Every structure is written in structure tokens, then in C-alpha cells.
Amino acid sequence: MSTERKRARTQDQKHFRRQQILDAAEQHFTEVGYEGFSMANLAKLAGVVKGTLYLYFKxxxxxxxxxxxxxxxxxxxxxxxxxxxxxxxxxxxxxxxxxxxxxxxxxxxxxxxxxxxxxxxxxxxxxxxxxxxxxxxxxxxxxxxxxxxxxxxxxxxxxxxxxxxxxxxxxxxxxxxxxxxxxxxxxxxxxxxxxxxxxxxxxxxxxxxxxxxxxxx
Amino acid sequence: MSTERKRARTQDQKHFRRQQILDAAEQHFTEVGYEGFSMANLAKLAGVVKGTLYLYFKxxxxxxxxxxxxxxxxxxxxxxxxxxxxxxxxxxxxxxxxxxxxxxxxxxxxxxxxxxxxxxxxxxxxxxxxxxxxxxxxxxxxxxxxxxxxxxxxxxxxxxxxxxxxxxxxxxxxxxxxxxxxxxxxxxxxxxxxxxxxxxxxxxxxxxxxxxxxxxx
DNA sequence: TTTTATAAATGACTTGCAGTCATTAAATAA
DNA sequence: TTATTTAATGACTGCAAGTCATTTATAAAA
CATH class of the missing domain: 1.10.357.10 (Tetracycline Repressor, domain 2)
Known part of the structure; x- marks a missing residue:
């Protein structure tokens, strides 16, 4: 959690941020399943705000x-x-x-x-x-x-x-x-x-x- | 459509009304599929208001x-x-x-x-x-x-x-x-x-x- | 026939969702 | 130090399911 408070500027940093979101998504999915999955909760879990998710996933x-x-x-x-x-x-x-x-x-x-x-x-x-x-x-x-x-x-x-x-x-x-x-x-x-x-x-x-x-x- | 503007009081009438809704639902479903199906549109198609649907289906x-x-x-x-x-x-x-x-x-x-x-x-x-x-x-x-x-x-x-x-x-x-x-x-x-x-x-x-x-x- | 009781029907309302976008500010380049 | 770029933000829209106090058609009672 403490590893990344900064902005992702390089391609590498962006890939890393994307994977952070995916890891949170995996956790959220296993906790609540497909129907219970929400982007708002994913954002909370990933430590970003909802709009940010849509920079990484359409x-x-x-x-x-x-x-x-x-x-x-x-x-x-x-x-x-x-x-x-x-x-x-x-x-x-x-x-x-x-x-x-x-x-x-x-x-x-x-x-x-x-x-x-x-x-x-x-x-x-x-x-x-x-x-x-x-x-x-x-x-x-x-x-x-x-x-x-x-x-x-x-x-x-x-x-x-x-x-x-x-x-x-x-x-x-x-x-x-x-x-x-x-x-x-x-x-x-x-x-x-x-x-x-x-x-x-x-x-x-x-x-x-x-x-x-x-x-x- | 002209057959039923009245209220369904008897059990028979209620069954009939329920089936009317189901017929509309079948039509709506074949037109727009599962993801496109909405209760609001079903209500319109069935000629009732949304709340009425929930008298017949939970x-x-x-x-x-x-x-x-x-x-x-x-x-x-x-x-x-x-x-x-x-x-x-x-x-x-x-x-x-x-x-x-x-x-x-x-x-x-x-x-x-x-x-x-x-x-x-x-x-x-x-x-x-x-x-x-x-x-x-x-x-x-x-x-x-x-x-x-x-x-x-x-x-x-x-x-x-x-x-x-x-x-x-x-x-x-x-x-x-x-x-x-x-x-x-x-x-x-x-x-x-x-x-x-x-x-x-x-x-x-x-x-x-x-x-x-x-x-x- | 008139009055009362019942419950079918209504539609405005709440809540929760996905997705958008003008604005802010962090990092880099000049 | 200043200007530029763009990642990040969060308030916003629109739409969905489902609720419920109110209305009113109908049947039963007077």
C-alpha cells in the first residue's frame, strides 16, 4: 500500500498501477462474486477513485x-x-x-x-x-x-x-x-x-x- | 389489447393478467435479449405501470x-x-x-x-x-x-x-x-x-x- | 340505490449502478 | 523558476430495480 502514492508517468509505472488494480479486482471478485462486484468498491479497495479505473479499463x-x-x-x-x-x-x-x-x-x-x-x-x-x-x-x-x-x-x-x-x-x-x-x-x-x-x-x-x-x- | 382495461379481482382474472405480462415479457425478451430487458419497458409493452409488475412477480x-x-x-x-x-x-x-x-x-x-x-x-x-x-x-x-x-x-x-x-x-x-x-x-x-x-x-x-x-x- | 370496504393499480420516490468530464495538481521539460 | 503535460480526481449524468403512500375501480353491505 505504501509503495505507490505517486503518479504513474512511465509505461512501466502504468503497467504496475494496472496490475495493482487487477490484484484488487481479483480480491474483490473472490469476496463478492460476479453479481456483487462493483467498480466503486473496486476503486476503494485499490486505493484510487472511480474515474481512475477508467483510465486503465474502458x-x-x-x-x-x-x-x-x-x-x-x-x-x-x-x-x-x-x-x-x-x-x-x-x-x-x-x-x-x-x-x-x-x-x-x-x-x-x-x-x-x-x-x-x-x-x-x-x-x-x-x-x-x-x-x-x-x-x-x-x-x-x-x-x-x-x-x-x-x-x-x-x-x-x-x-x-x-x-x-x-x-x-x-x-x-x-x-x-x-x-x-x-x-x-x-x-x-x-x-x-x-x-x-x-x-x-x-x-x-x-x-x-x-x-x-x-x-x- | 382492448380485452382488458379492467381490474383483476377474481383469481382467474389475475392469472389472465399475469399471463398477459408474461406474453409481453416473452416478446420483449426476444426483441432485446437478456441484458437489454428492462422492467420499465416491459411495463410499457404490457400496458401497465411498473409497480403493477411487482404485484405479479417479486x-x-x-x-x-x-x-x-x-x-x-x-x-x-x-x-x-x-x-x-x-x-x-x-x-x-x-x-x-x-x-x-x-x-x-x-x-x-x-x-x-x-x-x-x-x-x-x-x-x-x-x-x-x-x-x-x-x-x-x-x-x-x-x-x-x-x-x-x-x-x-x-x-x-x-x-x-x-x-x-x-x-x-x-x-x-x-x-x-x-x-x-x-x-x-x-x-x-x-x-x-x-x-x-x-x-x-x-x-x-x-x-x-x-x-x-x-x-x- | 347508496354507502362502505377491499385491494388492484398507480407513479413518484429511493438507492445503487456504470460511465463521463471539466478541473486540479504532480512530475517533467524549458 | 516557470511552463507544459497528463495522471488523478470527484461531482455529475442517466438508467436500472424495487418500494410504498395514495388513488380508485369494484364488490358487498345497508
């Missing part, structure tokens, strides 16, 4: 998109580190799922990416974000191929598909907290049956098997 | 949840009607996908259900909505079993999983419109590779195969 969604980009990179490093020389399909799926969920921001931002965040963002930011995504996917696919015994092409398709499945499965965890509410047994049963981890893992395995089988012909 | 999200419930019922009828005696896995998946996307409200509401809509809704409405969901899923599963040659249990799991896959795959269509923007080839290639229909159908088939195989052992 819109609130530009902040979110940047947080998303960073969280994708962060998660991909964690995931790549956990890959072993040879893993069962199930271990692979479980590792992917667990590491993704362990990052507090990644899934909540990913599930809002297309239908909210990308709609209030400059084309340039969007292109930059997509490029970052391509790079991470390629990198993960390259590491995945030998682990699961797939071709590069198969591996690329798999990784892309895992993203789709992850978003679909993670939905279940995004519902409202129901602690202490009395939920009828039938409804509780439904919620339990959509528990995201087994759904993700089971279907990830089915999809891996499917992809592996398709080109053995 | 929050804006209660309106959306009701629209979602109705769209689920509407889609399920269309889908059930299109099921044939015996279909290939692919025909089944394609029919499911096509009918779901043909309904203008179903997918946009479904993709926002857990992380937005359900967070500002009464527990009672949520339970009612989940019960409606259970009923539709059961009904679809029952009809699906003979079509794909699955047991009832397999069919139930399949239908639930299709919902997960549908949400994940449909994300790709929810991005911002990019007509007329010049998108670099690599990014355009990425977007194309996430085209939702082939992703849904291919993986639906892989999952159906997987489920079918699991209990043949």
Missing part, C-alpha cells in the same frame, strides 16, 4: 476479461504441472476438473464469458483474449497427446471439448446456496444427481474413449 | 424463471412430437439440438439459469421450477428409452447429460455479433471450430455410445 467487463485471461494462464500452468507421464483417462479428467475448480476465479468467469463479458469489450481486447486462449489450448493439447496416447489432432479436439463439458457441468455449482433451507426430498435428489464432479468425469471418459476409437478404424 | 428474475419454465415445457412438447419409433443416435441428437435452438427463449434462459436467475428468486419458485424440470426430464427420458434402445435408467442419465452438453455447446452462439468486424484468420478459425451444432452432435453420440456400452457388460 469498461467493467474489460476488467473481467483481463481477470479471465490471467486465470486461464494461471490454471493452465497448474494443470500442466500435474500431468504425469501416463495417466488413465479418469485420472486425467479428474485432474483437469480439480485444478479448474481450485482456482476461485476461473470457472465463474468462464461461465459468463460469451454471454456477458464479451458483449461489452473492445474488438481488440476480444481478439487478444482469443489469441491467449488459442495459445493455452494448443499448449495443453500438445502436453495431453502423449499422456493419453492420442494424436495431436485428437488431443486438440479433446481439449476444446473438455472446455465445453466443463462449462456445462460446472453450472450445477453456480446455483444459490441452499444451506438451512428446507428442500423437499425430490428436489434435493435432483440437485444431488447433478453434482458436477461425477458428471464431468464420467462424460469426459466417454468422450475420450469416443475420440480414441474414431481414428483407430 | 423480482425481475421471477419473470425470467417463469419464462424459462414455460419455454422448457414448450420445447419438450416440440421435441417429443419429433421423436420417431427408431432413430439413429445422430438423428436423435440432431433433433434435440435443432428443436432446442429453434425456441428463441429456451437456450438464452437456460444458460443464465443457475448463475443469475436462480439467485434472485424465492425458494418456493425455485422448488416449483425444479419440480417442473424433473417432470419434463422424466417424460423425455421415458420417451427416449425405446427410441435409442436404452433402459429407463440409462435413458434418464442420458437426458440429464444432454442438458449439460447443450449448455456447454450453446455458449459458442452467445458471443457478440462480429458481422463487419475484421477478425484475424486465426481467431476466426477458432470461432468456427467451436460451432455449436457439430460439437453437440458429435459428443452427444459419443456419450450415447458410452452409456449404451456401460451396462452391456
Amino acid at each position: 469498461t467493467r467487463e474489460e476488467v473481467f476479461l483481463t481477470l479471465y485471461n490471467q486465470s486461464l494462464v494461471r490454471w493452465s500452468h497448474v494443470f500442466l504441472n500435474q500431468l504425469q507421464d501416463a495417466m488413465t483417462d479418469q485420472d486425467y479428467a479428474k485432474t483437469l476438473y480439480t485444478t479448474a475448480l481450485a482456482d476461485g476465479s476461473f470457472i465463474p468467469l468462464l461461465t459468463r464469458l460469451e454471454h456477458v463479458i464479451e458483449h461489452n469489450v473492445s474488438i481488440d481486447s476480444l481478439i487478444q483474449s482469443k489469441r491467449n486462449f488459442i495459445e493455452r489450448v494448443d499448449c495443453i493439447a500438445q502436453a495431453t497427446a502423449p499422456v493419453l496416447g492420442l494424436s495431436e489432432a485428437q488431443s486438440l479436439e479433446l481439449v476444446k471439448t473438455m472446455g465445453v463439458l466443463l462449462v456445462g457441468a460446472a453450472r450445477a455449482d453456480q446455483g444459490p446456496p441452499l444451506q438451512g433451507e428446507d428442500i423437499p426430498a425430490d428436489v434435493q435428489g435432483l440437485i444431488d444427481s447433478f453434482s458436477s464432479e461425477p458428471i464431468f468425469i464420467k462424460n469426459a471418459c466417454r468422450i475420450i474413449s469416443g475420440i480414441r476409437a474414431e481414428h483407430s478404424a | 423480482t425481475r428474475e421471477e419473470v425470467f424463471l417463469t419464462l424459462y419454465n414455460q419455454s422448457l415445457v414448450r420445447w419438450s412438447h416440440v421435441f417429443l412430437n419429433q421423436l420417431q419409433d427408431a432413430m439413429t443416435d445422430q438423428d436423435y441428437a440432431k433433433t434435440l439440438y435443432t428443436t432446442a435452438l429453434a425456441d428463441g427463449s429456451f437456450i438464452p434462459l437456460l444458460t443464465r439459469l443457475e448463475h443469475v436467475i436462480e439467485h434472485n428468486v424465492s425458494i418456493d419458485s425455485l422448488i416449483q421450477s425444479k419440480r417442473n424440470f424433473i417432470e419434463r426430464v422424466d417424460c423425455i427420458a421415458q420417451a427416449t428409452a425405446p427410441v435409442l434402445g436404452l433402459s429407463e435408467a440409462q435413458s434418464l442419465e442420458l437426458v440429464k447429460t444432454m442438458g449439460v452438453l447443450l449448455v456447454g455447446a450453446a455458449r459458442a452462439d452467445q458471443g457478440p455479433p462480429l458481422q463487419g468486424e475484421d477478425i484475424p484468420a486465426d481467431v476466426q478459425g477458432l470461432i468456427d471450430s467451436f460451432s455449436s451444432e457439430p460439437i453437440f452432435i458429435k459428443n452427444a453420440c459419443r456419450i450415447i455410445s458410452g452409456i449404451r456400452a456401460e451396462h452391456s457388460a
Whole structure:
């Protein structure tokens, strides 16, 4: 906090200030979530005034998109580190799922990416974000191929598909907290049956098997 | 419009008025989408004043949840009607996908259900909505079993999983419109590779195969 | 028919949000 | 020391959801 009371004049100082805001944003996001996030509170937390935020980000969604980009990179490093020389399909799926969920921001931002965040963002930011995504996917696919015994092409398709499945499965965890509410047994049963981890893992395995089988012909 | 200038006194009249508001909401939603939807505009379109909306719906999200419930019922009828005696896995998946996307409200509401809509809704409405969901899923599963040659249990799991896959795959269509923007080839290639229909159908088939195989052992 | 009671409908109001912009002042250059 | 540049400010606009005291249409009672 005491490190920066001064004005950011050089490009380096501006990058540093921008990252300070992003760090505050990450903290604010994990504390209050997407709907509770406000630029006014972010400003307070970052120790600047609201107008200053708009010198560094054109819109609130530009902040979110940047947080998303960073969280994708962060998660991909964690995931790549956990890959072993040879893993069962199930271990692979479980590792992917667990590491993704362990990052507090990644899934909540990913599930809002297309239908909210990308709609209030400059084309340039969007292109930059997509490029970052391509790079991470390629990198993960390259590491995945030998682990699961797939071709590069198969591996690329798999990784892309895992993203789709992850978003679909993670939905279940995004519902409202129901602690202490009395939920009828039938409804509780439904919620339990959509528990995201087994759904993700089971279907990830089915999809891996499917992809592996398709080109053995 | 000329049918109802009067006050709704009886329960029947109130139900009718509520449905009038919902019809206007459906229209407003298809015109401006989720983010553009406002209660003030809905009031104008429904021919009432804003405060009146809150006599019939506790929050804006209660309106959306009701629209979602109705769209689920509407889609399920269309889908059930299109099921044939015996279909290939692919025909089944394609029919499911096509009918779901043909309904203008179903997918946009479904993709926002857990992380937005359900967070500002009464527990009672949520339970009612989940019960409606259970009923539709059961009904679809029952009809699906003979079509794909699955047991009832397999069919139930399949239908639930299709919902997960549908949400994940449909994300790709929810991005911002990019007509007329010049998108670099690599990014355009990425977007194309996430085209939702082939992703849904291919993986639906892989999952159906997987489920079918699991209990043949 | 006239009066009274009920509650549907109203719209002005509050609160909270994202985003803007004329002004201020810190840092650098002259 | 003075002039210039531009980061930072915070008061401001506009719009949204949701509230509530008041109005008034309608039904029931007299």
C-alpha cells in the first residue's frame, strides 16, 4: 500500500498501477462474486477513485476479461504441472476438473464469458483474449497427446471439448446456496444427481474413449 | 389489447393478467435479449405501470424463471412430437439440438439459469421450477428409452447429460455479433471450430455410445 | 340505490449502478 | 523558476430495480 502514492508517468509505472488494480479486482471478485462486484468498491479497495479505473479499463467487463485471461494462464500452468507421464483417462479428467475448480476465479468467469463479458469489450481486447486462449489450448493439447496416447489432432479436439463439458457441468455449482433451507426430498435428489464432479468425469471418459476409437478404424 | 382495461379481482382474472405480462415479457425478451430487458419497458409493452409488475412477480428474475419454465415445457412438447419409433443416435441428437435452438427463449434462459436467475428468486419458485424440470426430464427420458434402445435408467442419465452438453455447446452462439468486424484468420478459425451444432452432435453420440456400452457388460 | 370496504393499480420516490468530464495538481521539460 | 503535460480526481449524468403512500375501480353491505 505504501509503495505507490505517486503518479504513474512511465509505461512501466502504468503497467504496475494496472496490475495493482487487477490484484484488487481479483480480491474483490473472490469476496463478492460476479453479481456483487462493483467498480466503486473496486476503486476503494485499490486505493484510487472511480474515474481512475477508467483510465486503465474502458469498461467493467474489460476488467473481467483481463481477470479471465490471467486465470486461464494461471490454471493452465497448474494443470500442466500435474500431468504425469501416463495417466488413465479418469485420472486425467479428474485432474483437469480439480485444478479448474481450485482456482476461485476461473470457472465463474468462464461461465459468463460469451454471454456477458464479451458483449461489452473492445474488438481488440476480444481478439487478444482469443489469441491467449488459442495459445493455452494448443499448449495443453500438445502436453495431453502423449499422456493419453492420442494424436495431436485428437488431443486438440479433446481439449476444446473438455472446455465445453466443463462449462456445462460446472453450472450445477453456480446455483444459490441452499444451506438451512428446507428442500423437499425430490428436489434435493435432483440437485444431488447433478453434482458436477461425477458428471464431468464420467462424460469426459466417454468422450475420450469416443475420440480414441474414431481414428483407430 | 382492448380485452382488458379492467381490474383483476377474481383469481382467474389475475392469472389472465399475469399471463398477459408474461406474453409481453416473452416478446420483449426476444426483441432485446437478456441484458437489454428492462422492467420499465416491459411495463410499457404490457400496458401497465411498473409497480403493477411487482404485484405479479417479486423480482425481475421471477419473470425470467417463469419464462424459462414455460419455454422448457414448450420445447419438450416440440421435441417429443419429433421423436420417431427408431432413430439413429445422430438423428436423435440432431433433433434435440435443432428443436432446442429453434425456441428463441429456451437456450438464452437456460444458460443464465443457475448463475443469475436462480439467485434472485424465492425458494418456493425455485422448488416449483425444479419440480417442473424433473417432470419434463422424466417424460423425455421415458420417451427416449425405446427410441435409442436404452433402459429407463440409462435413458434418464442420458437426458440429464444432454442438458449439460447443450449448455456447454450453446455458449459458442452467445458471443457478440462480429458481422463487419475484421477478425484475424486465426481467431476466426477458432470461432468456427467451436460451432455449436457439430460439437453437440458429435459428443452427444459419443456419450450415447458410452452409456449404451456401460451396462452391456 | 347508496354507502362502505377491499385491494388492484398507480407513479413518484429511493438507492445503487456504470460511465463521463471539466478541473486540479504532480512530475517533467524549458 | 516557470511552463507544459497528463495522471488523478470527484461531482455529475442517466438508467436500472424495487418500494410504498395514495388513488380508485369494484364488490358487498345497508
